[in-house]
Amino acid sequence: MSRMRGATAIVGIGQTPYYKRGTSSEPELKLALQAITQAADDAGIDVRDIDGFISYASERSDPAKLMPALGTRQCRFASLVWIHGGALAGTLNIAAGAILSGQAEIVAVYRSMAESSNQRLRVAVAQNDTSSQYLVNGLDSPAQILALRSQRLMEHHGVPQSALYATVAASYYHARANPRAYGRNTEMTAEIYAAARMISEPYRLYDCSRENDGAACVLVVSAERAKDMKQTPAYVLSAPMGTMEGGGALEENWRPYYATAGQRELAERMWRESGYGPKDVDVAQIYMNMNAMGIGSMVDHGFFDFEEAGDFCTFENLIAPSGKLPINTSGGDLAEGFIHGMGLIPEAVRQIRGTSVNQVPGARLSLFTGGPGDLMSSTALLGSADTL
Protein backbone atom coordinates (compact mmCIF):
# COMPACT_ATOMS: atom_id res chain seq x y z
CA MET A 1 0.00 0.00 0.00
CA SER A 2 1.12 3.51 -0.77
CA ARG A 3 2.12 5.79 2.11
CA MET A 4 -0.28 8.30 0.62
CA ARG A 5 -3.28 6.01 1.20
CA GLY A 6 -5.64 7.69 3.61
CA ALA A 7 -2.89 9.97 4.93
CA THR A 8 -4.78 13.15 4.02
CA ALA A 9 -8.38 14.26 3.74
CA ILE A 10 -10.45 17.02 2.19
CA VAL A 11 -12.13 18.97 4.99
CA GLY A 12 -13.38 22.10 3.24
CA ILE A 13 -14.99 22.97 -0.08
CA GLY A 14 -15.77 26.32 -1.68
CA GLN A 15 -17.29 27.27 -5.02
CA THR A 16 -18.37 30.53 -6.65
CA PRO A 17 -21.39 30.60 -8.92
CA TYR A 18 -20.79 29.60 -12.54
CA TYR A 19 -20.98 32.50 -14.97
CA LYS A 20 -21.20 32.25 -18.73
CA ARG A 21 -17.66 32.56 -19.99
CA GLY A 22 -16.39 36.08 -20.23
CA THR A 23 -19.32 37.50 -18.24
CA SER A 24 -18.18 37.30 -14.62
CA SER A 25 -18.54 40.70 -13.02
CA GLU A 26 -15.66 39.79 -10.74
CA PRO A 27 -12.06 39.38 -11.83
CA GLU A 28 -10.45 35.98 -11.72
CA LEU A 29 -8.38 36.72 -8.62
CA LYS A 30 -11.45 37.76 -6.64
CA LEU A 31 -13.23 34.57 -7.65
CA ALA A 32 -10.25 32.59 -6.36
CA LEU A 33 -10.36 34.50 -3.07
CA GLN A 34 -14.08 33.82 -2.73
CA ALA A 35 -13.66 30.09 -3.31
CA ILE A 36 -10.75 29.82 -0.87
CA THR A 37 -12.44 31.80 1.92
CA GLN A 38 -15.63 29.76 1.46
CA ALA A 39 -13.64 26.55 1.75
CA ALA A 40 -12.03 27.82 4.97
CA ASP A 41 -15.44 28.75 6.43
CA ASP A 42 -16.80 25.37 5.41
CA ALA A 43 -13.91 23.66 7.20
CA GLY A 44 -13.98 25.90 10.25
CA ILE A 45 -10.40 26.95 9.56
CA ASP A 46 -9.02 30.48 9.88
CA VAL A 47 -8.21 31.34 6.28
CA ARG A 48 -4.98 33.00 7.47
CA ASP A 49 -3.70 29.58 8.53
CA ILE A 50 -3.70 28.12 5.03
CA ASP A 51 0.01 27.58 4.37
CA GLY A 52 0.05 25.66 1.09
CA PHE A 53 -1.34 26.53 -2.34
CA ILE A 54 -1.67 24.18 -5.29
CA SER A 55 -3.26 24.70 -8.66
CA TYR A 56 -2.73 23.34 -12.16
CA ALA A 57 -2.42 24.15 -15.84
CA SER A 58 -2.18 27.88 -16.53
CA GLU A 59 -3.67 29.18 -13.28
CA ARG A 60 -2.83 32.84 -12.87
CA SER A 61 -4.19 33.52 -9.39
CA ASP A 62 -0.89 32.56 -7.81
CA PRO A 63 -0.34 32.58 -4.04
CA ALA A 64 1.76 35.71 -4.18
CA LYS A 65 -1.30 37.61 -5.36
CA LEU A 66 -3.70 35.86 -2.98
CA MET A 67 -1.69 36.18 0.22
CA PRO A 68 -2.21 39.87 0.98
CA ALA A 69 -5.99 39.49 0.74
CA LEU A 70 -6.15 36.22 2.65
CA GLY A 71 -3.95 37.58 5.42
CA THR A 72 -1.75 34.52 4.97
CA ARG A 73 0.60 34.21 7.93
CA GLN A 74 3.11 32.07 6.14
CA CYS A 75 3.09 30.43 2.74
CA ARG A 76 5.26 27.37 3.16
CA PHE A 77 4.48 25.44 0.01
CA ALA A 78 3.28 26.42 -3.45
CA SER A 79 3.10 24.35 -6.61
CA LEU A 80 1.49 24.23 -10.02
CA VAL A 81 0.81 20.79 -11.50
CA TRP A 82 1.80 20.39 -15.11
CA ILE A 83 -0.23 20.20 -18.33
CA HIS A 84 -3.97 20.94 -18.55
CA GLY A 85 -7.12 19.49 -16.98
CA GLY A 86 -5.34 16.15 -16.82
CA ALA A 87 -3.62 17.49 -13.71
CA LEU A 88 -6.85 17.82 -11.74
CA ALA A 89 -6.60 14.80 -9.46
CA GLY A 90 -2.80 14.96 -9.29
CA THR A 91 -3.15 18.13 -7.22
CA LEU A 92 -4.19 15.96 -4.28
CA ASN A 93 -1.08 13.84 -4.61
CA ILE A 94 1.11 16.94 -4.49
CA ALA A 95 -0.87 18.18 -1.49
CA ALA A 96 -0.41 14.82 0.27
CA GLY A 97 3.31 14.91 -0.51
CA ALA A 98 3.62 18.38 0.99
CA ILE A 99 1.67 17.43 4.11
CA LEU A 100 3.35 14.04 4.66
CA SER A 101 6.80 15.58 4.31
CA GLY A 102 5.97 18.31 6.78
CA GLN A 103 6.17 21.14 4.27
CA ALA A 104 2.64 22.39 4.84
CA GLU A 105 -0.32 21.68 7.11
CA ILE A 106 -3.35 23.20 5.42
CA VAL A 107 -3.25 23.13 1.64
CA ALA A 108 -5.68 24.94 -0.66
CA VAL A 109 -6.20 23.23 -4.03
CA TYR A 110 -8.00 25.62 -6.36
CA ARG A 111 -8.63 26.81 -9.90
CA SER A 112 -10.08 30.11 -11.07
CA MET A 113 -11.03 31.28 -14.56
CA ALA A 114 -12.60 34.43 -15.90
CA GLU A 115 -11.62 35.41 -19.37
CA SER A 116 -12.92 36.77 -22.57
CA SER A 117 -13.98 34.02 -24.89
CA ASN A 118 -11.31 34.55 -27.52
CA GLN A 119 -8.47 34.21 -25.05
CA ARG A 120 -9.78 31.32 -23.03
CA LEU A 121 -9.17 28.27 -25.15
CA ARG A 122 -5.99 29.55 -26.68
CA VAL A 123 -4.24 30.79 -23.59
CA ALA A 124 -5.96 29.38 -20.52
CA VAL A 125 -6.71 25.92 -21.81
CA ALA A 126 -4.36 25.22 -24.71
CA GLN A 127 -1.59 27.37 -23.18
CA ASN A 128 -0.64 28.56 -26.67
CA ASP A 129 1.12 25.24 -27.12
CA THR A 130 -0.78 23.73 -30.03
CA SER A 131 1.81 22.52 -32.51
CA SER A 132 2.07 23.55 -36.14
CA GLN A 133 1.16 19.98 -37.16
CA TYR A 134 -2.37 20.72 -35.94
CA LEU A 135 -2.79 24.37 -36.84
CA VAL A 136 -1.59 23.99 -40.42
CA ASN A 137 -4.22 21.31 -40.91
CA GLY A 138 -7.17 23.28 -39.60
CA LEU A 139 -7.13 21.91 -36.08
CA ASP A 140 -7.08 24.34 -33.18
CA SER A 141 -9.53 23.49 -30.44
CA PRO A 142 -9.29 20.62 -27.97
CA ALA A 143 -12.80 19.80 -29.26
CA GLN A 144 -11.43 19.04 -32.72
CA ILE A 145 -8.41 17.13 -31.48
CA LEU A 146 -10.45 15.01 -29.09
CA ALA A 147 -12.98 14.47 -31.89
CA LEU A 148 -10.28 12.51 -33.71
CA ARG A 149 -9.98 10.15 -30.74
CA SER A 150 -13.73 9.80 -30.35
CA GLN A 151 -14.35 9.12 -34.04
CA ARG A 152 -12.11 6.12 -33.59
CA LEU A 153 -13.78 5.15 -30.30
CA MET A 154 -17.11 5.04 -32.08
CA GLU A 155 -16.29 3.88 -35.61
CA HIS A 156 -13.46 1.44 -34.88
CA HIS A 157 -14.26 0.29 -31.33
CA GLY A 158 -18.02 0.37 -31.81
CA VAL A 159 -19.12 2.59 -28.91
CA PRO A 160 -22.64 3.68 -29.92
CA GLN A 161 -24.08 7.19 -30.04
CA SER A 162 -26.61 6.11 -27.42
CA ALA A 163 -23.79 5.87 -24.86
CA LEU A 164 -22.86 9.49 -25.52
CA TYR A 165 -26.47 10.58 -25.20
CA ALA A 166 -26.87 8.69 -21.91
CA THR A 167 -24.07 10.75 -20.35
CA VAL A 168 -25.75 13.94 -21.54
CA ALA A 169 -29.18 12.87 -20.29
CA ALA A 170 -27.81 11.85 -16.88
CA SER A 171 -25.81 15.08 -16.53
CA TYR A 172 -28.78 17.33 -17.31
CA TYR A 173 -31.06 15.23 -15.13
CA HIS A 174 -28.71 15.73 -12.19
CA ALA A 175 -28.29 19.44 -12.96
CA ARG A 176 -32.03 20.02 -12.50
CA ALA A 177 -31.72 19.50 -8.75
CA ASN A 178 -28.60 21.66 -8.45
CA PRO A 179 -29.31 25.37 -8.00
CA ARG A 180 -25.68 26.10 -8.88
CA ALA A 181 -25.80 24.29 -12.23
CA TYR A 182 -25.56 26.54 -15.24
CA GLY A 183 -27.57 24.07 -17.31
CA ARG A 184 -30.27 23.39 -14.70
CA ASN A 185 -33.05 24.80 -16.86
CA THR A 186 -31.91 23.31 -20.14
CA GLU A 187 -34.44 20.84 -21.42
CA MET A 188 -32.86 17.65 -22.68
CA THR A 189 -34.43 14.93 -24.75
CA ALA A 190 -33.08 12.56 -27.37
CA GLU A 191 -34.65 14.79 -30.03
CA ILE A 192 -33.10 17.99 -28.69
CA TYR A 193 -29.74 16.25 -28.43
CA ALA A 194 -29.87 14.90 -31.96
CA ALA A 195 -31.04 18.19 -33.45
CA ALA A 196 -28.27 20.27 -31.86
CA ARG A 197 -25.63 21.65 -34.18
CA MET A 198 -22.48 19.74 -34.92
CA ILE A 199 -19.24 21.18 -33.54
CA SER A 200 -16.59 18.80 -34.81
CA GLU A 201 -17.82 15.35 -35.74
CA PRO A 202 -18.69 13.14 -33.93
CA TYR A 203 -19.43 15.84 -31.32
CA ARG A 204 -22.72 17.66 -31.20
CA LEU A 205 -23.18 20.73 -29.03
CA TYR A 206 -24.30 18.86 -25.92
CA ASP A 207 -21.41 16.40 -26.10
CA CYS A 208 -19.11 19.30 -25.18
CA SER A 209 -18.38 20.74 -21.74
CA ARG A 210 -19.65 24.18 -20.92
CA GLU A 211 -17.15 26.99 -20.71
CA ASN A 212 -17.68 29.07 -17.61
CA ASP A 213 -16.11 31.69 -15.45
CA GLY A 214 -15.83 30.69 -11.82
CA ALA A 215 -13.59 29.27 -9.14
CA ALA A 216 -13.54 26.31 -6.80
CA CYS A 217 -11.33 25.25 -3.92
CA VAL A 218 -10.86 22.29 -1.61
CA LEU A 219 -8.77 22.23 1.57
CA VAL A 220 -6.51 19.29 2.32
CA VAL A 221 -5.09 18.44 5.76
CA SER A 222 -3.54 15.39 7.41
CA ALA A 223 -5.88 12.53 8.35
CA GLU A 224 -4.87 13.13 11.96
CA ARG A 225 -6.02 16.75 11.90
CA ALA A 226 -9.13 15.90 9.86
CA LYS A 227 -10.55 13.69 12.60
CA ASP A 228 -11.48 16.56 14.88
CA MET A 229 -12.77 18.97 12.31
CA LYS A 230 -16.21 20.31 11.55
CA GLN A 231 -16.94 18.31 8.39
CA THR A 232 -16.96 14.60 7.67
CA PRO A 233 -13.52 14.02 6.12
CA ALA A 234 -13.22 12.70 2.58
CA TYR A 235 -9.99 10.72 2.75
CA VAL A 236 -7.66 10.64 -0.24
CA LEU A 237 -7.07 6.94 -0.85
CA SER A 238 -5.06 7.39 -4.04
CA ALA A 239 -4.52 10.17 -6.56
CA PRO A 240 -1.86 9.15 -9.08
CA MET A 241 -0.81 11.29 -12.01
CA GLY A 242 1.30 10.59 -15.06
CA THR A 243 1.34 8.89 -18.42
CA MET A 244 2.71 5.65 -19.85
CA GLU A 245 5.36 5.04 -22.49
CA GLY A 246 3.68 5.63 -25.82
CA GLY A 247 1.74 8.60 -24.43
CA GLY A 248 2.65 12.23 -23.86
CA ALA A 249 3.03 14.98 -26.46
CA LEU A 250 2.84 12.74 -29.51
CA GLU A 251 0.50 14.57 -31.87
CA GLU A 252 -2.00 11.73 -32.50
CA ASN A 253 0.71 9.06 -32.33
CA TRP A 254 -0.32 7.49 -29.01
CA ARG A 255 0.34 3.75 -28.92
CA PRO A 256 -0.66 1.06 -28.28
CA TYR A 257 -4.07 2.54 -27.59
CA TYR A 258 -5.47 5.80 -28.78
CA ALA A 259 -9.22 6.20 -28.51
CA THR A 260 -9.69 6.15 -24.75
CA ALA A 261 -8.45 8.56 -22.08
CA GLY A 262 -4.83 7.49 -21.54
CA GLN A 263 -5.73 6.59 -17.96
CA ARG A 264 -5.47 2.81 -17.99
CA GLU A 265 -2.14 2.59 -16.16
CA LEU A 266 -3.18 5.39 -13.81
CA ALA A 267 -6.38 3.58 -12.92
CA GLU A 268 -4.47 0.33 -12.33
CA ARG A 269 -2.15 2.20 -9.98
CA MET A 270 -5.10 3.74 -8.19
CA TRP A 271 -6.83 0.39 -7.64
CA ARG A 272 -3.53 -1.07 -6.44
CA GLU A 273 -2.75 1.83 -4.11
CA SER A 274 -6.25 2.02 -2.68
CA GLY A 275 -6.96 -1.68 -2.41
CA TYR A 276 -10.28 -1.24 -4.20
CA GLY A 277 -11.53 -1.92 -7.71
CA PRO A 278 -14.12 -0.60 -10.14
CA LYS A 279 -16.89 -2.76 -8.68
CA ASP A 280 -16.45 -1.10 -5.28
CA VAL A 281 -17.04 2.47 -6.48
CA ASP A 282 -20.34 3.98 -5.34
CA VAL A 283 -20.34 7.18 -7.36
CA ALA A 284 -18.08 8.82 -9.95
CA GLN A 285 -17.44 12.32 -11.20
CA ILE A 286 -16.08 11.66 -14.68
CA TYR A 287 -14.23 14.56 -16.30
CA MET A 288 -16.00 15.30 -19.56
CA ASN A 289 -14.21 17.92 -21.60
CA MET A 290 -16.08 15.88 -24.19
CA ASN A 291 -18.39 13.10 -23.15
CA ALA A 292 -16.93 10.40 -25.38
CA MET A 293 -13.56 11.01 -23.72
CA GLY A 294 -15.25 10.40 -20.37
CA ILE A 295 -16.57 7.12 -21.74
CA GLY A 296 -12.94 6.36 -22.62
CA SER A 297 -12.07 7.11 -18.97
CA MET A 298 -14.63 4.62 -17.75
CA VAL A 299 -13.19 2.01 -20.14
CA ASP A 300 -9.69 2.75 -18.85
CA HIS A 301 -10.92 2.42 -15.27
CA GLY A 302 -12.35 -1.03 -15.98
CA PHE A 303 -16.03 -0.21 -15.50
CA PHE A 304 -16.78 -1.80 -18.88
CA ASP A 305 -15.04 -2.59 -22.15
CA PHE A 306 -15.75 -1.29 -25.63
CA GLU A 307 -18.29 -4.00 -26.40
CA GLU A 308 -20.19 -3.37 -23.17
CA ALA A 309 -20.27 0.43 -23.44
CA GLY A 310 -23.71 0.55 -25.05
CA ASP A 311 -25.31 -1.70 -22.45
CA PHE A 312 -23.59 -0.02 -19.52
CA CYS A 313 -24.07 3.60 -20.56
CA THR A 314 -27.83 4.00 -20.25
CA PHE A 315 -29.67 6.79 -18.48
CA GLU A 316 -30.89 4.43 -15.75
CA ASN A 317 -27.42 3.08 -15.02
CA LEU A 318 -25.80 6.51 -14.79
CA ILE A 319 -28.19 8.34 -12.46
CA ALA A 320 -28.44 8.67 -8.69
CA PRO A 321 -29.61 7.31 -6.38
CA SER A 322 -29.65 3.74 -7.60
CA GLY A 323 -27.94 3.49 -11.00
CA LYS A 324 -25.18 0.95 -11.47
CA LEU A 325 -22.65 3.82 -11.58
CA PRO A 326 -24.15 7.24 -10.96
CA ILE A 327 -21.93 9.80 -12.66
CA ASN A 328 -21.63 13.57 -12.56
CA THR A 329 -24.21 13.97 -9.84
CA SER A 330 -23.95 17.77 -9.76
CA GLY A 331 -24.45 17.93 -13.53
CA GLY A 332 -20.71 17.73 -14.09
CA ASP A 333 -18.70 19.44 -16.80
CA LEU A 334 -21.54 19.11 -19.31
CA ALA A 335 -24.43 20.53 -17.31
CA GLU A 336 -23.22 22.10 -14.06
CA GLY A 337 -20.38 24.12 -15.50
CA PHE A 338 -16.78 23.81 -16.50
CA ILE A 339 -13.87 25.51 -14.82
CA HIS A 340 -11.24 23.11 -16.07
CA GLY A 341 -12.87 20.24 -14.19
CA MET A 342 -12.43 21.79 -10.74
CA GLY A 343 -16.14 21.49 -9.90
CA LEU A 344 -15.78 17.72 -9.81
CA ILE A 345 -13.76 17.58 -6.58
CA PRO A 346 -16.28 19.37 -4.31
CA GLU A 347 -19.04 17.11 -5.63
CA ALA A 348 -16.97 13.97 -5.01
CA VAL A 349 -16.51 15.26 -1.44
CA ARG A 350 -20.23 16.00 -0.97
CA GLN A 351 -21.02 12.39 -1.87
CA ILE A 352 -18.80 11.20 1.00
CA ARG A 353 -20.40 13.73 3.35
CA GLY A 354 -23.90 12.72 2.27
CA THR A 355 -24.80 16.26 1.18
CA SER A 356 -25.09 16.05 -2.61
CA VAL A 357 -28.34 17.22 -4.17
CA ASN A 358 -28.28 13.87 -5.97
CA GLN A 359 -26.95 11.80 -3.12
CA VAL A 360 -26.08 8.15 -3.56
CA PRO A 361 -27.25 6.72 -0.22
CA GLY A 362 -24.37 5.57 1.95
CA ALA A 363 -21.70 6.41 -0.61
CA ARG A 364 -18.31 5.35 0.77
CA LEU A 365 -16.07 5.32 -2.29
CA SER A 366 -16.21 8.36 -4.51
CA LEU A 367 -14.13 8.59 -7.68
CA PHE A 368 -13.23 11.61 -9.75
CA THR A 369 -11.08 11.59 -12.86
CA GLY A 370 -8.68 14.08 -14.43
CA GLY A 371 -8.93 15.42 -17.97
CA PRO A 372 -9.19 12.46 -20.36
CA GLY A 373 -6.94 12.44 -23.41
CA ASP A 374 -4.69 15.07 -21.91
CA LEU A 375 -0.98 14.63 -22.57
CA MET A 376 -0.65 13.61 -18.95
CA SER A 377 -3.54 12.82 -16.66
CA SER A 378 -4.57 11.75 -13.18
CA THR A 379 -7.39 10.14 -11.26
CA ALA A 380 -8.42 9.93 -7.61
CA LEU A 381 -10.42 7.82 -5.22
CA LEU A 382 -11.87 9.42 -2.09
CA GLY A 383 -13.22 7.36 0.76
CA SER A 384 -15.14 7.67 4.01
CA ALA A 385 -13.47 6.78 7.34
CA ASP A 386 -14.66 3.18 7.18
CA THR A 387 -12.85 2.59 3.87
CA LEU A 388 -9.43 3.23 5.41
Added chain:
Amino acid sequence: MSYSFEQHKIVGAIEADDPFWRSLEDGVLALPRCAGCHGWTWPAHHRCGQCGSWQFDWVPVKPEGYVFSYTRTRYAFDRVLERKDDVPYVTLVVELPEAGNVRLMGVLKGDETGLAIGARVRGSIDSPSAKTKFYPALRWEIEG
Protein backbone atom coordinates in the same frame (compact mmCIF):
# COMPACT_ATOMS: atom_id res chain seq x y z
CA MET B 1 16.42 30.29 -50.46
CA SER B 2 14.24 31.41 -47.62
CA TYR B 3 11.27 29.32 -46.63
CA SER B 4 7.77 30.67 -46.16
CA PHE B 5 7.13 28.76 -42.94
CA GLU B 6 10.29 30.16 -41.36
CA GLN B 7 8.91 33.65 -41.79
CA HIS B 8 5.59 32.65 -40.18
CA LYS B 9 6.89 30.45 -37.43
CA ILE B 10 4.36 28.86 -35.07
CA VAL B 11 5.99 28.38 -31.69
CA GLY B 12 4.98 25.87 -29.04
CA ALA B 13 5.14 22.11 -28.52
CA ILE B 14 8.32 20.20 -29.39
CA GLU B 15 9.74 22.35 -32.21
CA ALA B 16 11.95 19.70 -33.78
CA ASP B 17 10.14 19.43 -37.10
CA ASP B 18 11.76 22.23 -39.13
CA PRO B 19 13.35 19.72 -41.54
CA PHE B 20 9.88 18.24 -42.14
CA TRP B 21 8.45 21.58 -43.20
CA ARG B 22 11.57 22.52 -45.16
CA SER B 23 11.47 19.39 -47.29
CA LEU B 24 7.71 19.63 -47.67
CA GLU B 25 8.11 23.16 -48.96
CA ASP B 26 10.69 21.72 -51.39
CA GLY B 27 8.02 19.26 -52.56
CA VAL B 28 9.19 16.15 -50.70
CA LEU B 29 7.65 14.32 -47.73
CA ALA B 30 10.54 13.30 -45.47
CA LEU B 31 10.40 11.78 -42.00
CA PRO B 32 13.06 11.34 -39.35
CA ARG B 33 14.69 8.01 -38.79
CA CYS B 34 17.12 7.52 -35.92
CA ALA B 35 20.69 7.22 -37.17
CA GLY B 36 21.47 4.87 -34.27
CA CYS B 37 18.66 2.31 -34.10
CA HIS B 38 16.88 3.18 -37.38
CA GLY B 39 13.53 3.56 -35.64
CA TRP B 40 11.08 6.08 -37.06
CA THR B 41 10.64 8.90 -34.60
CA TRP B 42 7.44 10.91 -34.93
CA PRO B 43 6.66 13.56 -33.96
CA ALA B 44 10.21 14.66 -34.61
CA HIS B 45 12.20 15.04 -31.45
CA HIS B 46 15.65 16.06 -30.31
CA ARG B 47 16.88 12.69 -29.05
CA CYS B 48 15.91 9.09 -29.73
CA GLY B 49 14.27 7.79 -26.57
CA GLN B 50 15.00 4.18 -27.58
CA CYS B 51 18.77 4.27 -28.16
CA GLY B 52 19.89 7.70 -27.02
CA SER B 53 21.15 8.94 -30.38
CA TRP B 54 20.92 12.65 -31.17
CA GLN B 55 21.24 12.10 -34.92
CA PHE B 56 18.36 11.61 -37.32
CA ASP B 57 18.29 10.94 -41.05
CA TRP B 58 15.43 12.62 -42.86
CA VAL B 59 14.22 9.95 -45.26
CA PRO B 60 11.91 10.62 -48.23
CA VAL B 61 8.67 8.68 -47.81
CA LYS B 62 5.85 8.10 -50.32
CA PRO B 63 2.71 9.92 -49.11
CA GLU B 64 0.54 6.82 -49.07
CA GLY B 65 -1.33 5.35 -46.18
CA TYR B 66 -4.58 4.53 -44.45
CA VAL B 67 -7.09 6.66 -42.57
CA PHE B 68 -6.57 6.10 -38.85
CA SER B 69 -9.16 8.63 -37.75
CA TYR B 70 -10.75 11.89 -38.85
CA THR B 71 -13.05 14.71 -37.88
CA ARG B 72 -15.31 16.94 -39.93
CA THR B 73 -15.01 20.43 -38.50
CA ARG B 74 -18.39 22.15 -38.48
CA TYR B 75 -17.51 25.36 -36.70
CA ALA B 76 -14.97 28.07 -37.49
CA PHE B 77 -12.58 27.83 -34.56
CA ASP B 78 -10.73 30.85 -33.27
CA ARG B 79 -7.21 30.03 -34.27
CA VAL B 80 -7.94 28.53 -37.68
CA LEU B 81 -10.31 31.21 -38.91
CA GLU B 82 -8.43 31.28 -42.22
CA ARG B 83 -10.48 28.21 -43.11
CA LYS B 84 -13.81 29.79 -42.18
CA ASP B 85 -15.15 29.58 -45.71
CA ASP B 86 -14.15 25.92 -46.01
CA VAL B 87 -16.30 24.78 -43.06
CA PRO B 88 -17.22 21.95 -43.03
CA TYR B 89 -13.85 20.41 -43.85
CA VAL B 90 -12.38 17.05 -42.94
CA THR B 91 -8.99 16.59 -41.29
CA LEU B 92 -7.49 13.12 -41.41
CA VAL B 93 -4.98 11.28 -39.29
CA VAL B 94 -3.18 8.94 -41.68
CA GLU B 95 -0.93 5.99 -40.89
CA LEU B 96 2.04 5.48 -43.18
CA PRO B 97 3.06 1.80 -43.40
CA GLU B 98 6.28 2.69 -45.22
CA ALA B 99 7.45 4.68 -42.20
CA GLY B 100 6.65 2.36 -39.32
CA ASN B 101 2.97 3.42 -39.25
CA VAL B 102 3.74 6.92 -38.01
CA ARG B 103 0.66 9.11 -38.21
CA LEU B 104 0.44 12.41 -40.06
CA MET B 105 -2.42 14.83 -40.30
CA GLY B 106 -3.81 16.64 -43.32
CA VAL B 107 -7.01 18.00 -44.78
CA LEU B 108 -9.07 15.82 -47.14
CA LYS B 109 -9.12 16.95 -50.75
CA GLY B 110 -11.74 16.08 -53.31
CA ASP B 111 -14.53 13.56 -53.14
CA GLU B 112 -15.52 12.25 -49.69
CA THR B 113 -16.88 8.99 -51.08
CA GLY B 114 -15.36 6.08 -49.20
CA LEU B 115 -14.26 8.16 -46.22
CA ALA B 116 -13.87 5.70 -43.35
CA ILE B 117 -11.25 4.46 -40.93
CA GLY B 118 -9.03 2.12 -42.91
CA ALA B 119 -9.60 3.82 -46.28
CA ARG B 120 -6.51 4.11 -48.52
CA VAL B 121 -5.34 7.64 -49.18
CA ARG B 122 -2.68 9.31 -51.26
CA GLY B 123 -1.14 12.65 -50.36
CA SER B 124 -0.05 15.67 -52.30
CA ILE B 125 1.56 18.87 -51.15
CA ASP B 126 -0.12 22.27 -51.11
CA SER B 127 2.05 25.35 -51.33
CA PRO B 128 2.03 27.73 -48.39
CA SER B 129 -1.03 29.98 -48.24
CA ALA B 130 -3.00 31.90 -45.65
CA LYS B 131 -5.17 28.83 -45.04
CA THR B 132 -2.14 26.79 -44.06
CA LYS B 133 -0.67 29.65 -42.04
CA PHE B 134 1.98 30.00 -44.76
CA TYR B 135 3.29 26.53 -44.12
CA PRO B 136 3.36 23.82 -46.80
CA ALA B 137 0.66 21.24 -46.14
CA LEU B 138 -0.11 17.64 -46.95
CA ARG B 139 -3.53 17.05 -48.49
CA TRP B 140 -5.03 13.60 -48.75
CA GLU B 141 -7.26 12.10 -51.42
CA ILE B 142 -9.21 8.90 -51.04
CA GLU B 143 -8.06 6.19 -53.43
CA GLY B 144 -11.01 4.59 -55.14
